[in-house]
Amino acid sequence: MSFVTVRDLFQTYGSRPIIERVNVDVAEGEFISIVGASGCGKSTFLRLLLAQERPTRGEIRIDGAEPAREPGLDRGIVFQRYSVFPHMTVRDNIVAGESFRAGWGRFFGDAARAARDRADETLARIGLDHVADNYPATLSGGMQQRLAIAQALAAKPRVLLLDEPFGALDPGTRLSMHGFLQDLRAETGMTVFMVTHDLEEAFKLGDRVLVFDKPRWDPHDPSRYGATITYDFDARDGGIPFQTLKENIHVPEPH
Amino acid sequence: MRLINIKPGPALALFLVLLPFAAVLIAYAVGSDIRLTANPSDKLLPAPGTVGDSMMRLLTEGDRRTGRILFWYDTWASLQRLWLGIAISASVGLVIGLLIGLFPLMRSLLAQFVAVLSMIPPLALLPILFIVFGLGELSKVVLIVVGTLPFIIRDLSQRTVEIPQELLVKAQTLGASSWVIAIRVALPQVMPRLIQAVRLSLGPAWLFLIAAEAIASDLGLGYRIFLVRRYLAMDVILTYVIWITLLAFAMDWLLRRASRRFFPWAEEGL
Numbered sequence: 001m002s003f004v005t006v007r008d009l010f011q012t013y014g015s016r017p018i019i020e021r022v023n024v025d026v027a028e029g030e031f032i033s034i035v036g037a038s039g040c041g042k043s044t045f046l047r048l049l050l051a052q053e054r055p056t057r058g059e060i061r062i063d064g065a066e067p068a069r070e071p072g073l074d075r076g077i078v079f080q081r082y083s084v085f086p087h088m089t090v091r092d093n094i095v096a097g098e099s100f101r102a103g104w105g106r107f108f109g110d111a112a113r114a115a116r117d118r119a120d121e122t123l124a125r126i127g128l129d130h131v132a133d134n135y136p137a138t139l140s141g142g143m144q145q146r147l148a149i150a151q152a153l154a155a156k157p158r159v160l161l162l163d164e165p166f167g168a169l170d171p172g173t174r175l176s177m178h179g180f181l182q183d184l185r186a187e188t189g190m191t192v193f194m195v196t197h198d199l200e201e202a203f204k205l206g207d208r209v210l211v212f213d214k215p216r217w218d219p220h221d222p223s224r225y226g227a228t229i230t231y232d233f234d235a236r237d238g239g240i241p242f243q244t245l246k247e248n249i250h251v252p253e254p255h
Numbered sequence: 256m257r258l259i260n261i262k263p264g265p266a267l268a269l270f271l272v273l274l275p276f277a278a279v280l281i282a283y284a285v286g287s288d289i290r291l292t293a294n295p296s297d298k299l300l301p302a303p304g305t306v307g308d309s310m311m312r313l314l315t316e317g318d319r320r321t322g323r324i325l326f327w328y329d330t331w332a333s334l335q336r337l338w339l340g341i342a343i344s345a346s347v348g349l350v351i352g353l354l355i356g357l358f359p360l361m362r363s364l365l366a367q368f369v370a371v372l373s374m375i376p377p378l379a380l381l382p383i384l385f386i387v388f389g390l391g392e393l394s395k396v397v398l399i400v401v402g403t404l405p406f407i408i409r410d411l412s413q414r415t416v417e418i419p420q421e422l423l424v425k426a427q428t429l430g431a432s433s434w435v436i437a438i439r440v441a442l443p444q445v446m447p448r449l450i451q452a453v454r455l456s457l458g459p460a461w462l463f464l465i466a467a468e469a470i471a472s473d474l475g476l477g478y479r480i481f482l483v484r485r486y487l488a489m490d491v492i493l494t495y496v497i498w499i500t501l502l503a504f505a506m507d508w509l510l511r512r513a514s515r516r517f518f519p520w521a522e523e524g525l
Contacts, residue, residue, distance in 0.1 A: 101430030
């Protein structure tokens, strides 16, 4: 059963096609990695998923709903930078994940206290409880991205979009962030789209890896054609999906 | 060693800070001394001692007719006008700046209009203000508002536009309405900038205040300066000028402190 359905998606800026004829079906709970060279429409595709832009042609539906016209609660996003609100403390950033949909953007009285407690629980779980009252600028890059992911999840989106979330982190921090994301995912079973430049990361975290590339190439006018999904890898079991199958066939069952 | 790499120590730094102030004082004292030696009744550069005496007299002795110490009445009248004008400019500028910066519809409606309005020289409007609002307080306050508001609007709308798009998108994915984005994301982000803009507007605000007081008033720092100019009372003028400078400097310092105190997350080079 397809949860996110992308049909015949085209996006053109002026006369320049960016992506063309993208079709893809994603089941609920799948982790999709998106890779490709720079300028191959990965980020455009993510913006279309986010409904920050609307496609020239085609449509994206989540769970059969009407295509969205602007970003909303059903899609969460974590950018590479500027993902948390710099003028709010770490705790308030988490609370904002729930309170921004309220009329004044904040809770009052008992609701405020309850939200605070929930935020403190979240912070304890992601190991940021010791900096709850600090401003994000005092946090390291990895801590800020952990906060950004937790904030996005606090709003309980149906689809989580990650735009090169670990691109600016050093390799060690990146590894621990992978663990953090895998744990969260095991817990929530969320549908995730992640754009990345790191192939290893894409295959490690993703269930599927979509490769964006230009199938047609005019050497005299490189921007003539747009990109589309050229490969759709099954990335489970470290990118060797049939390994278990083969083992089942060739290795005699232990008795 | 290159000149760009030579940094003063604390003692030398303090000396260098004080040097220009001392130089101006000494230059004044010498010039005054030369003129007074040539002509003891010279009024152009009164001796520093004379200025000091007048200062004491102005600050402590009452007016002969009314018994009021005019210095403090002048200060109070001027500060009231200035404060009122700046407060109106800042609050109106904040609202309109946010509207222009956040909403494309408002940007189309108002941005060019404000850009054109800001080109009107405010002092050229002063006669109109006097005709329309009379010679009372209102026209002086309106002149300060007219003189500082366009700059504040343009500065704040520009800052609002410069808020990273990512933050606005993020807020939308958390379910925020336009109103919530305005009060919880954009407003706090531009508040430090508002203080910055008010600091930059203080200079023009004093200029317009003194201009308005010089032309039509019966109380105020600018009025007094232009009144005693007729008697060449340099000692009074200098006292008032030093006082205005101190007031302006204190306001600037307080605003800077307020910005650091209330918006510690905005680490800008103030």
